Every structure is written in C-alpha cells, then in structure tokens.
Amino acid sequence: MSKLITVSPSPHIHSGQSVEKLMYGVVIAMMPAMLVSFYFFGLGAIYVTLLSVASCVGFEYLIQKFILKQKPSITDGSAIVTGILLAFNLPSSLPPFIIIVGALLAIGVGKMTFGGLGNNPFNPALVGRVFLLLSFPTRMTKYPLAEGFNTPLLIPTNDNLDAVTGATPLGLVKEGLKNGESITSIFQHNGINYTDFFMGSIGGSLGEIAAFALIIGLVYMLIKKIITWHIPVSIVATIAVFTGILWGFNPESYADPLFHILTGGVLLGAIFMATDYVTSPMNPKGQIYYGIGIGVITVVIRVFGVYPEGVSFAILIMNGFTPLINRYVKPRRFGKIS
Amino acid sequence: MGGVHPPENKLSTKSNITELPVPKAVIIPLGQHLGVPAKPLVNKGDDVKVGQLIAASEGFVSANIHSSVSGKVLKIDKALDSSGYTRDAIFINVEGDEWEDSIDRSPEIKKEISLSGAEITKKLAEAGIVGLGGATFPSHVKASVPKGKKAEYLIINGVECEPYLTADHMIMLEKPEELLVGIEIIKKALGVSAAIIGIENNKPDAIEKLSDIAGSYSGTTIQALKVQYPQGGEKQLIQAILKREVPSGGLPIDIGAVVFNVGTVYAIYEAIQKNKPLFERVVTVTGKSISKPSNFKVRLGTQVSELIEAAGGLPEDTGKIINGGPMMGKSLASTEIPVVKGSSGILIIKDEESKRKEIKPCIRCSKCVSVCPMGLEPFLLGVLGEKSMFARLEEEKVMDCIECGSCSFTCPSGRPLLDFIRFGKSNVGRIIRSRKQS
Amino acid sequence: MLLVIVDTIATLSGLGITAAVVLYFVAQKFKVYEDPRIDEVEEALPAANCGGCGFAGCRNFAESCVKSESFEGLYCPVGGNEVMTNVARILGREAITQDPQVAVLLCNGTCENRPKTSHYDGASTCAITSSVYGGDTGCQFGCLGHGDCVEVCDFDALHMDPVTGLPVVDDSKCTACGACVKACPKNLFELRKRAKNDRKIYVACKNQDKGGIAKKSCSVACIGCSKCFKVCPFEAITMADNLAYIDADKCRLCRKCVTECPTNAIIEIGFPPRKIKTEETAQANPDKTENKSDNNY
Structure with a gap:
C-alpha cells in the first residue's frame, strides 16, 4: 500500500455534530427575535446588534491572539452568540462606548479570564449586561418607545431621555404598586395589553419584547436537538406556579402569572440564556433543579426586591450553583441497586 | 435510556452467505476467546484434520480450539492478531480438505435433541463454542447457571445494532429452522421454557421469516424492537425486552436472563446436532468503497486479506480496516491478520472518513x-x-x-x-x- | 456616630475573644502528639513530593523513616546520599548509601531508524496507544513517542526530541525518581548506575522478536546475535528473549561491545571521540578528556 492506514480506538464514525453547527443553530434560532427588534426599534436595533457582535468577536480575537497567544477560535460562533445575546439585553439607544465596554466585560472578564469557551462559570452576555446595569442604571433602564424606523437612533443627552423613552411593563407595575395603586388600575392607566407582549410592541431591551419570536426560536432549537426542554420549561413553570400562588392570594397587589412570564425577559432568559451549555447543569435532573432555582429567585427579586426585573440576576446566581448541582445531582444510573 | 442513531449502511443485505474457498495456509491464534489462552496439543510437522482438537482449554473460562483445515502443522510461533500484538498461534499448511469422520456434513435439519442438559453444556465446552457477537465469552460458562441463581428467560440477540454488519441478519434469513432448534438446545441446557428473540425493526424480513416458523416451537417468541444503538448490548437488550435492569456490577443471570447471540445459537446447533466444533463462522466484508459487499462463511485462521480479495480487493483510497463494526470494532494495522472466533465483520473505511475531527474544548453541552x-x-x-x-x-x-x-x-x-x-x-x-x- | 463606632469595635472584639477561647480549648482537646523528629526529617528532604521513594509524599516518607528501626527499603533517590546522611544524623542512625542512578531510555527507534507502518489517530498518550495496538511502527516493543514519561517527570528532566520522536533524558536534572519507569507502558526506561562524566554504554533496544523480524522493523534493533556477549571481558552482558542486556554494575565501560554490534544497537554516550586504534587507548586513559557531550545522539 502506498500510504499508511490509520489505526485508532473505537468508535470509528462520528455523528457529524460540531460546535459550529450548534452555535450557528442558536444564531438561527435567535433570528426571529432579532428581526422583531429591527422592526420595532429600527436602525437603533441594527446598530446595537452589529456593534455588539463585532466587538465581542473582535475582543475574542484580540485577546486570544495577543494576550493568550492561542490560535483564535472566533469561527466557532460562540462569540457571535454572546454578541447577539448581549445586544438582546440592551436598549436600542445606547451610546457606542457603553456597548463596547459591555462586550469587553462579557468576553474579556466573563469568558476569557476563565480560559475561554467551555470554562466560564457565568454566562458571558449576562456578565456584560449586569455590569452595565449596575454601572449605567439610567441608560440601561430607559427604553426607547417602539416606533419602528422612526425610533431615534441615538439619544445623546440626558435632558431629553425621558421624552422619547419609557419603562418596561414590569417597571410600570413596580412603580405603580409602590405608589399604592392596584394592579387593575395600573393596567388600565398604562394601557397594558397582553397581545402587545406577545407581538412585541412594548418597551424593553431588544430581545425580550416579542414572546412569539422567542417561542419560534425555542421550537427550532428543540427540533434541531440543540437544547432539551428541561431548563426552559422548569423556569417558566416555576414562575407560573409561584406567581400564581401570590396572585391567587391577592390579585390586586400581585400581577398574574401570564404577565410575569411574558414580560421582562423571562422567555429570553429561559430559552436563550439559562440554556447556555457551559453554565448550565449537565443532566436533566440537575437542569430541572437549576430551572426551579432561577424561577424562584426571579420571582423573589421581582416581587420583593428593589429591581423590577430579576431574570439576569437569577440566572447568574444559579450559574454559581451549577458546579455544585453537577457534583451532587447525578443522572439515573443504569442498574442502580436501590 | 440514551442511545444514538448512526447511519445504518447495511450494504451487504442482498448478498447471501457464500463459502470462501479453503485457503492455502491458516494461522490459528491460541487466544481467540475471553479468558486464558488454550494450550497447544499438536507439534510442528503433525498432520491435522478439519475439526481436530489442536489446542485445549486451560481452566473453566477458556475454550478449546479446533483445526479449521486439514494439513501439516508448520510451526507454533508468534503471529500478529487483531489485538494489535503478536501472540502465540498455530500455523498450518493446508493439504486437501479432509474432515473428522464424526462430523455430520449432511444438509438435512436434525430436530430432536438426544442429549441431556448437562451433556449439552459439556459438549459446548468440547466444541470450543464462544459468544460470536464479539465478546467471545465461552458459551459453556454462560450455559452453566451458578448455584443459587435461576434462569427464567433465554434471550436471543438478533439486534445487530452495529452499522454495516449483516452476518447475524443473514443467518436469521438463511438458517431460521436451525436457529430455532438451537434455541431449544439452549433452553434444555438452561432449564428454561421461555425464549425471546429480539430483532430490530430494520430487519422486517428476518422478523417475518422467524415468526412464520416459531409457531411450531412452543415458548419461543419474536419481539420486534425499535432501532437504536447500542440495543445489541446485553444489558440494553434485556431492558428492552424484559424491562428489567441488570444491577450495576451484576450479571444478566442475577435477574434471570441469559443472552445468546444469533451466530452463537447457530454454532451451538451445529455443535450439538451435527457434531461440528467451532472452526468456521460468517463474516461480513463491507464498506462504501468495497465493490462486492459480501457475507462469507470463513474457516478460522484465514487471513483478512483473502476475505477482502474475495469481496473485490482492497480499494486504493482505504484509510482504515476495522475488525467488527464501526462503533465498537478494532482497527487493524495490517491485513495479514487471521479471522478468529470473534470476527463478525471486516469493514473498510475510505481515507477521507477515517480521520478523527479536530479536538476542541468541551462546551459542556451534555x-x-x-x-x-x-x-x-x-x-x-x-x-x-x-x-x-x-x-x-x-x-x-x-x-x-x-x-x-x-x-x-x-x-x-x-x-x-x-x-x-x-x-x-x-x-x-x-x-x-x-x-x-x- | 461615636456610639456606632464603639459598638462595632466592642462587638467585633467580643466575637474575636470568644472565638479565640473556643479555638484554644478545641485545639487542646484534639491535640495529636507527633514526633518532632518527623518535622525535622521532612525539613531535610527535597520537598519534591515526587513519590520516587514509593511513598505518597515527603511527609509520608519522613514518618516512615522515624517509625521504622532501620533504613531498610527507605531511600530518597532525589536527595541521594547527602540527604540520607542528614536524615540519618537527625535520627542518630547509620546512613545507607546507594550509587546514584539515572534514567535511560532503552530504545533508539528514531523516525529514521524505525519507519512508520501505520498512522495512529486516537488520544495521544502512550497508555491509550498501547491498549489499541503495538504501535505505529513494525516494532511493538519500542517507544510510542507520545511522551507519557515527559508528562510525569516532576523535574523537567525529560523532553521530546521533535526530530527523533524520542524522549531525551537530561542527566543533570534527572533524579532517578522512577516516575518515567512506571509511566512507560513499554517499560523502556531503566534506572542505571551513574558513571563518571555521565558515561553510559547500554543496549538501546527491547525488541524481543527474532533477529530478522526485529531488524526489518528497526535498523538499530538488537537482533540477539550474542556477539557482544562473547566479546565482553567482564561478563557484564546477558542474553535473554533475543536481547542482550548490559549490567551497569558489572560494565567497566571498555566499549568493546559497541564496535562489535552489527546493528549499532549498543549506544555509548559521553566518551571522547575514538582514535584510530580504539579500545586500548580509550580504556587506558578514559579520564583525560573533560569532553562531556550532551545526550543528543
């Protein structure tokens, strides 16, 4: 024989699945939500998304090439996913430097300091978002009104910030309850309408506004077997049950479960962020515990805390518990002697 | 639980089992089974016949080895085998094809079983029968139920979940009657009345054929299973059929099950009813680049290269040669390796499909x-x-x-x-x- | 304001004092007596925790030294005689001495000498390769070149030579801890007595195949011809399994066997270049030159 034959341990075939395919699958799943954000926030959304993706990919490349001296692995698509997720968590009106700082935090601190893909304990996009939320609280909680391509691209000064932006429904409810209003009157007086939540014509960050687009993404990822149902379903179910109990207890001081599920990025978090491979538990049982944890913490923050919104914090907190869950929650072993 | 669905690529299902001509020389390794290698009984220059005992089992978990050809013992020396190392083997130069007189070579199917259970077990040991699914565990050990344990079900493994391989499928299609008689023999040895043949849905012809004639054998049923790898694993098959799990660290007999592979059952039929020890087996020679994917009946000790030659020769772009299936088979460094009891197939993989993917960091996708x-x-x-x-x-x-x-x-x-x-x-x-x- | 500060200081101090008292009593109650000599002995050891002595770490070795009556079976190969003398002084015992040793690779199957016959494509460790097959060359006894030995060496004394594909021992760093001996699935490393100027003569081959087969797979294989065995004046060479073996304790480094070997399987390292009239001259003045070659053969 002219060339050498190959010898290797079994198995000798591979499914053809790859990191790239999975990551680009997630990107495809995020497309509907992205298009909805373009529709409602116009050029601002496009600019935030592009800048966020470009800076995430750019920082990953620069850090790998010049600081870690590794072969850059930006083609695997994970930086693109982080970039889009970060953009999904930002309002469309942010000045460029805030987005770049967010991307640097997400990739530099959230991912690369821990050794890059596969080693980060916390979801990088959320690290970026939470940093920005704490550093630029006004900028990060003022959302432009959804006016399609008429939405102002950049809102340069703090003076007119209030004129062209609004709060999220969750913010309105929180504010209203603080002022002693009842849920019914808050809903009436702010014109809160569930069809808008579903279709996306509400204020909010890019990715959280349209429930239907996020659900399309979920269905796509489930069909393509990119993720399993365990995490999204357990988060949503926990929130539904928990808020349902409170609502049943007093519907005038607690919003109903559907309101909680459709607003404030619960679906975005449950579908795209909590399911991040690296930072979520490794077996179905653990994933359900993780989902329940996120659900409970989210509701606690929303209902009893200062912030109107708690999904990001809940996911980050449960990310911290992931190694513990992996250590002590084991899959059901075959032939376990009970 | 779990499992994957690799592409089946069963290329050789159209090819009936054909007998490969007797080779000019054979190399018969002494360690073809799980357990202690056998001890040679012949010396250089001895004349041997087909079916003659040439190496005796050493201890309980070991197996006899019989000559697959007639001729002269050339030497007992080290030879490379599928383990990837050289080990002791008997080299025989073939002269004619003279069988032991005791072997019944007539084609008719003998149904009545004259031996008792204990005699059957003893004969399995004499005939050197081992599990032909690949694990090569000595069958007489499996057929001896340990004290304190009781066998309830005999499970016959006709799953053949490994992609490409078709040897068991072909045996089920071509020797259904013999298989069912073989099952009766094992039932008798184990003292059980129920036998279940598990076959995956991707072999409807085999399910149909065996169901047709199973009616006349009471206690033997066929169970169609959904296609999933690794359902041919002993523990997985028992779970699929009996819904019982073999305890961790335990054996199938702990939950009353004994599993035999289809190929082994056929060998047992031949050993008990035809007095023929294990010296040949069905081997699938296949691969996308092989011109004639085939199922051959091969004398043990024949070199892999001869099988490949008979299936149309080794293609130019061969990257890997595998003894067994693509999921669990062992890749060979050379074709100058003898076929042994555990060789269920020879798979040729093209060069471009033989290299592994580049290793990337674990993304913890679970x-x-x-x-x-x-x-x-x-x-x-x-x-x-x-x-x-x-x-x-x-x-x-x-x-x-x-x-x-x-x-x-x-x-x-x-x-x-x-x-x-x-x-x-x-x-x-x-x-x-x-x-x-x- | 002042009250807050005072309160804080008082609370913290109170807590601290309480905790200190609790800790003191707990420490008293659970105090374990330890022979102070264990600490002393540990201090004298190299603290490499390499396991070369056969114990899990230096501490375990120190405990065993103190507990046992003699140094039977207790020797720190890394520290050598010097450290063992110190340990013996602490314990007031007679020191035992051993000849210093060095790890030697008994294979010279370089890429050039031993052509590849297949391409290995699995996890690149020697242990896994050797569980799959004999190796990617015709010789199933030789070095697999994935560097399991380099991986386990705690002293940076081993590295892979990219040209030959074989590991190279840095004699100046090797402590003869024996980690590589255990790590090599082919048992290719041997701890041999260190000679003056790190001179060595050894059969760099473990191929047990018959001469013809061995020679076919590797041009520098020992073919078991016994020529060296016959020429050795000190009976330092033994033959077994188609292989010659030179006993480092008996070898007097005369180099007669090196020229006798038809396949150059016997390697000499650290000697001055041969003159025309070889053996006698070299043997007569072996120490005249300080030419200490490094091991890149």
Missing part, C-alpha cells in the same frame, strides 16, 4: 450524558481518566461503561471521551482486582 445508555457522565469520566483520578472514577461508576462509543460518536467537540474512559476503566479494574486479592 449530549454525551443524554446518549449514554448506562446513565453515566462521559464528559466527567473522560476528564478524570485524562487526569488519572482513579478513585473518583470508581465512585462515578466507570466500571459500568459498556464502551459502546455513543459519547465519542456524538461529541460536537470531537473529544476522545471513550479513549480516556477506557484507559480509566482498565486502571480502575486493575485496582479493584488487586484490592480483592489482598
């Missing part, structure tokens, strides 16, 4: 966990193996791994999970054995 049929965590076992953390590996049940390869198959990062798990498993096994001794 796909390996969801496909593991044993409920293990391959990503963790792989890392622990790589770091030689054997105590922790034992705690994480590494010894339950059946080495099916589903984890490595499915890993999107192309990580060699099973390589490291196997390494860890062999070390943990060694530690456990030395602990038992002391």
Whole structure:
C-alpha cells in the first residue's frame, strides 16, 4: 500500500455534530427575535446588534491572539452568540462606548479570564449586561418607545431621555404598586395589553419584547436537538406556579402569572440564556433543579426586591450553583441497586 | 435510556452467505476467546484434520480450539492478531480438505435433541463454542447457571445494532429452522421454557421469516424492537425486552436472563446436532468503497486479506480496516491478520472518513450524558481518566461503561471521551482486582 | 456616630475573644502528639513530593523513616546520599548509601531508524496507544513517542526530541525518581548506575522478536546475535528473549561491545571521540578528556 492506514480506538464514525453547527443553530434560532427588534426599534436595533457582535468577536480575537497567544477560535460562533445575546439585553439607544465596554466585560472578564469557551462559570452576555446595569442604571433602564424606523437612533443627552423613552411593563407595575395603586388600575392607566407582549410592541431591551419570536426560536432549537426542554420549561413553570400562588392570594397587589412570564425577559432568559451549555447543569435532573432555582429567585427579586426585573440576576446566581448541582445531582444510573 | 442513531449502511443485505474457498495456509491464534489462552496439543510437522482438537482449554473460562483445515502443522510461533500484538498461534499448511469422520456434513435439519442438559453444556465446552457477537465469552460458562441463581428467560440477540454488519441478519434469513432448534438446545441446557428473540425493526424480513416458523416451537417468541444503538448490548437488550435492569456490577443471570447471540445459537446447533466444533463462522466484508459487499462463511485462521480479495480487493483510497463494526470494532494495522472466533465483520473505511475531527474544548453541552445508555457522565469520566483520578472514577461508576462509543460518536467537540474512559476503566479494574486479592 | 463606632469595635472584639477561647480549648482537646523528629526529617528532604521513594509524599516518607528501626527499603533517590546522611544524623542512625542512578531510555527507534507502518489517530498518550495496538511502527516493543514519561517527570528532566520522536533524558536534572519507569507502558526506561562524566554504554533496544523480524522493523534493533556477549571481558552482558542486556554494575565501560554490534544497537554516550586504534587507548586513559557531550545522539 502506498500510504499508511490509520489505526485508532473505537468508535470509528462520528455523528457529524460540531460546535459550529450548534452555535450557528442558536444564531438561527435567535433570528426571529432579532428581526422583531429591527422592526420595532429600527436602525437603533441594527446598530446595537452589529456593534455588539463585532466587538465581542473582535475582543475574542484580540485577546486570544495577543494576550493568550492561542490560535483564535472566533469561527466557532460562540462569540457571535454572546454578541447577539448581549445586544438582546440592551436598549436600542445606547451610546457606542457603553456597548463596547459591555462586550469587553462579557468576553474579556466573563469568558476569557476563565480560559475561554467551555470554562466560564457565568454566562458571558449576562456578565456584560449586569455590569452595565449596575454601572449605567439610567441608560440601561430607559427604553426607547417602539416606533419602528422612526425610533431615534441615538439619544445623546440626558435632558431629553425621558421624552422619547419609557419603562418596561414590569417597571410600570413596580412603580405603580409602590405608589399604592392596584394592579387593575395600573393596567388600565398604562394601557397594558397582553397581545402587545406577545407581538412585541412594548418597551424593553431588544430581545425580550416579542414572546412569539422567542417561542419560534425555542421550537427550532428543540427540533434541531440543540437544547432539551428541561431548563426552559422548569423556569417558566416555576414562575407560573409561584406567581400564581401570590396572585391567587391577592390579585390586586400581585400581577398574574401570564404577565410575569411574558414580560421582562423571562422567555429570553429561559430559552436563550439559562440554556447556555457551559453554565448550565449537565443532566436533566440537575437542569430541572437549576430551572426551579432561577424561577424562584426571579420571582423573589421581582416581587420583593428593589429591581423590577430579576431574570439576569437569577440566572447568574444559579450559574454559581451549577458546579455544585453537577457534583451532587447525578443522572439515573443504569442498574442502580436501590 | 440514551442511545444514538448512526447511519445504518447495511450494504451487504442482498448478498447471501457464500463459502470462501479453503485457503492455502491458516494461522490459528491460541487466544481467540475471553479468558486464558488454550494450550497447544499438536507439534510442528503433525498432520491435522478439519475439526481436530489442536489446542485445549486451560481452566473453566477458556475454550478449546479446533483445526479449521486439514494439513501439516508448520510451526507454533508468534503471529500478529487483531489485538494489535503478536501472540502465540498455530500455523498450518493446508493439504486437501479432509474432515473428522464424526462430523455430520449432511444438509438435512436434525430436530430432536438426544442429549441431556448437562451433556449439552459439556459438549459446548468440547466444541470450543464462544459468544460470536464479539465478546467471545465461552458459551459453556454462560450455559452453566451458578448455584443459587435461576434462569427464567433465554434471550436471543438478533439486534445487530452495529452499522454495516449483516452476518447475524443473514443467518436469521438463511438458517431460521436451525436457529430455532438451537434455541431449544439452549433452553434444555438452561432449564428454561421461555425464549425471546429480539430483532430490530430494520430487519422486517428476518422478523417475518422467524415468526412464520416459531409457531411450531412452543415458548419461543419474536419481539420486534425499535432501532437504536447500542440495543445489541446485553444489558440494553434485556431492558428492552424484559424491562428489567441488570444491577450495576451484576450479571444478566442475577435477574434471570441469559443472552445468546444469533451466530452463537447457530454454532451451538451445529455443535450439538451435527457434531461440528467451532472452526468456521460468517463474516461480513463491507464498506462504501468495497465493490462486492459480501457475507462469507470463513474457516478460522484465514487471513483478512483473502476475505477482502474475495469481496473485490482492497480499494486504493482505504484509510482504515476495522475488525467488527464501526462503533465498537478494532482497527487493524495490517491485513495479514487471521479471522478468529470473534470476527463478525471486516469493514473498510475510505481515507477521507477515517480521520478523527479536530479536538476542541468541551462546551459542556451534555449530549454525551443524554446518549449514554448506562446513565453515566462521559464528559466527567473522560476528564478524570485524562487526569488519572482513579478513585473518583470508581465512585462515578466507570466500571459500568459498556464502551459502546455513543459519547465519542456524538461529541460536537470531537473529544476522545471513550479513549480516556477506557484507559480509566482498565486502571480502575486493575485496582479493584488487586484490592480483592489482598 | 461615636456610639456606632464603639459598638462595632466592642462587638467585633467580643466575637474575636470568644472565638479565640473556643479555638484554644478545641485545639487542646484534639491535640495529636507527633514526633518532632518527623518535622525535622521532612525539613531535610527535597520537598519534591515526587513519590520516587514509593511513598505518597515527603511527609509520608519522613514518618516512615522515624517509625521504622532501620533504613531498610527507605531511600530518597532525589536527595541521594547527602540527604540520607542528614536524615540519618537527625535520627542518630547509620546512613545507607546507594550509587546514584539515572534514567535511560532503552530504545533508539528514531523516525529514521524505525519507519512508520501505520498512522495512529486516537488520544495521544502512550497508555491509550498501547491498549489499541503495538504501535505505529513494525516494532511493538519500542517507544510510542507520545511522551507519557515527559508528562510525569516532576523535574523537567525529560523532553521530546521533535526530530527523533524520542524522549531525551537530561542527566543533570534527572533524579532517578522512577516516575518515567512506571509511566512507560513499554517499560523502556531503566534506572542505571551513574558513571563518571555521565558515561553510559547500554543496549538501546527491547525488541524481543527474532533477529530478522526485529531488524526489518528497526535498523538499530538488537537482533540477539550474542556477539557482544562473547566479546565482553567482564561478563557484564546477558542474553535473554533475543536481547542482550548490559549490567551497569558489572560494565567497566571498555566499549568493546559497541564496535562489535552489527546493528549499532549498543549506544555509548559521553566518551571522547575514538582514535584510530580504539579500545586500548580509550580504556587506558578514559579520564583525560573533560569532553562531556550532551545526550543528543
């Protein structure tokens, strides 16, 4: 024989699945939500998304090439996913430097300091978002009104910030309850309408506004077997049950479960962020515990805390518990002697 | 639980079992089975006949070896075999084709079983029958139910879940009557009345054929199973059929089941009814680049190169030669290797399909966990193996791994999970054995 | 304001004092007596925790030294005689001495000498390769070149030579801890007595195949011809399994066997270049030159 034959341990075939395919699958799943954000926030959304993706990919490349001296692995698509997720968590009106700082935090601190893909304990996009939320609280909680391509691209000064932006429904409810209003009157007086939540014509960050687009993404990822149902379903179910109990207890001081599920990025978090491979538990049982944890913490923050919104914090907190869950929650072993 | 669906690629289902001409020379390794290698009984220059005992089993877990040809013993020397190392083997130069007189070579099917259960077990040992599915566990050991245990069901493995391989499928199609008689023989040896043949839905012709005639054998039923790898694994098959799980660290007999492979059942039929020891077997020679994918009846000791030649020759772009199927088979470094009792197939893989993927970091997607049929965590076992953390590996049940390869198959990062798990498993096994001794 | 500060200081101090008292009594109650000599002995050891002595670490070795009556089976190969003398002084015992040793690779199957016959494509460790098959060359006894030995060496004394594909021992760093001996699945490392100027003569081959087969797979294989065995004036060479073996304790480094070997399987290292009239000259003045070659053969 002219060339050498190959010898290797079994198995000798591979499914053809790859990191790239999975990551680009997630990107495809995020497309509907992205298009909805373009529709409602116009050029601002496009600019935030592009800048966020470009800076995430750019920082990953620069850090790998010049600081870690590794072969850059930006083609695997994970930086693109982080970039889009970060953009999904930002309002469309942010000045460029805030987005770049967010991307640097997400990739530099959230991912690369821990050794890059596969080693980060916390979801990088959320690290970026939470940093920005704490550093630029006004900028990060003022959302432009959804006016399609008429939405102002950049809102340069703090003076007119209030004129062209609004709060999220969750913010309105929180504010209203603080002022002693009842849920019914808050809903009436702010014109809160569930069809808008579903279709996306509400204020909010890019990715959280349209429930239907996020659900399309979920269905796509489930069909393509990119993720399993365990995490999204357990988060949503926990929130539904928990808020349902409170609502049943007093519907005038607690919003109903559907309101909680459709607003404030619960679906975005449950579908795209909590399911991040690296930072979520490794077996179905653990994933359900993780989902329940996120659900409970989210509701606690929303209902009893200062912030109107708690999904990001809940996911980050449960990310911290992931190694513990992996250590002590084991899959059901075959032939376990009970 | 778990499992994957590799492309089936059963290319040789149209090709009937054909007998390969007797080769000019054979190399018969002394260690063809699980357990202690056999001890040679012949010397250089001795004349042997087809079916003559040439090496005797050493101890209970060992097996007799019979000559597959007639001729002269050339030498007893080291020869490369499918283990990848040279080991002791008997070299025989073929002269004519003279069989032992005791072997019944007539084609008719003999149905009535004259031997008693104990005699059957004894004869299985004499005939050197081992599990032909690949594990090569001596059949007489399996047929001897240990004290205190009771066999309830005989399960016949007709799953053949490995892609490409069709040897068992062909036996089911061409020798259904013999198989059912073989099942009766094993039932008698084990003292059970119920036998279930498990066949995957991708072999409807075999299910139909066996169902047609199974009616006349009471207690034997056929169960169609959905297609899933590694359903041909003993533990997985029992779970699929009986809905019982073999306890961790236990044997099928602990839950009343005994599993035999279709090929083994046929060999048992021949040994008991036709007095023919195990010296030939059906081998699938296949691969996308092979011009004539075939199922051959081969004398043990024939070189792999002759099989490939008969199937149209070794293609120019061959990258890998595998003894067995693509999921669990062993890749060979040379074609100058003899066919042994455990060789179920020879698979040729093209060069462009033979290289592994580039290894990327683990992204913790948990796909390996969801496909593991044993409920293990391959990503963790792989890392622990790589770091030689054997105590922790034992705690994480590494010894339950059946080495099916589903984890490595499915890993999107192309990580060699099973390589490291196997390494860890062999070390943990060694530690456990030395602990038992002391 | 002041009250707050005072309160804080008082609370913290109170807590601290309480904790200190609790800790003191707990420490008294659970105090374990330890022979102070264990610490002293540990201090004298190299603290490499390499396991070369056969114990899990230096501490375990120190405990065993103190507990046992003699140094039977207790020797720190890394520290050598110097450290063992110190340990013996602490314990007031007679020191035992051993000849210093060095790890030697008994294979010279370089890429050039031993052509590849297949391409290995699995996890690249020697242990896994050797569980799959004999190796990617015709010789199933030789070095697999994945560097399991380099991986386990705690002293940076081993590295892979990219040209030959074989590991190279740095004699100046090797402590003869024996980690590589245990790590090599082919048992290719041997701890041999260190000679003056790190001179060595050894059969760099473990191929047990018959001469013809061995020679076919590797041009520098020992073919078991016994020529060296016959020429050795000191009976330092033994033959077994188609292999010659030179006993480092008996070898007087005369180099007669090196020229006799038809396949150059016997390697000499650290000697001055041969003159035309070889053996006698070299043997007569072996120490005249300080030419200490490094091991890149």
